[in-house]
Amino acid sequence: xxxxxxxxxxxxxxxxxxxxxxxxSIARRYQVTVRKTSGSHVIFSHPDLIELLSIPAHRPIxxxxxxxxxxxxELLQGIKNENN
Numbered sequence: 001x002x003x004x005x006x007x008x009x010x011x012x013x014x015x016x017x018x019x020x021x022x023x024x025s026i027a028r029r030y031q032v033t034v035r036k037t038s039g040s041h042v043i044f045s046h047p048d049l050i051e052l053l054s055i056p057a058h059r060p061i062x063x064x065x066x067x068x069x070x071x072x073x074e075l076l077q078g079i080k081n082e083n084n
Contacts, residue, residue, distance in 0.1 A: 004029040011070050015063035023061065023069055030076050044072065048079050 004026050011018065020042055024034050027044050035043040036057075044053040053072050055065045 008070060008073060011066050015066035015070075017060045018066050019059060020055065020057040020061060023055065023066070026073065027069075030073055032072070032076070044069070046072075046076060049075060 007022065007026055023044075024042065027034050031046065033043075033045045035045070037043060040057050041054045042057050044055065049072070051072075053065075053068055055061060055069065
């Protein structure tokens with residue numbers, strides 16, 4: 001099991017106390033574009049998805065945003081599996 005899969009599993013089980021740097025690292029592994037705004041949010045997008053995900057970069061990240069991020073990655077995994 002790769003480290004990013006391990007982190008995703010941990011995020012599913014416990015969405016508390018994650019940092020934006022950890023989320024950005026996993027996002028890049030899945031070719032998700034990470035865009036930092038001039039404000040306090042980080043925007044995550046992928047060409048295969050219509051929706052964007054905006055996460056406030058405060059510490060720690062609120063669990064609702066971690067759950068939304070996990071769902072975004074699961075959508076990408078589902079799309080990848082459909083194409084194979």
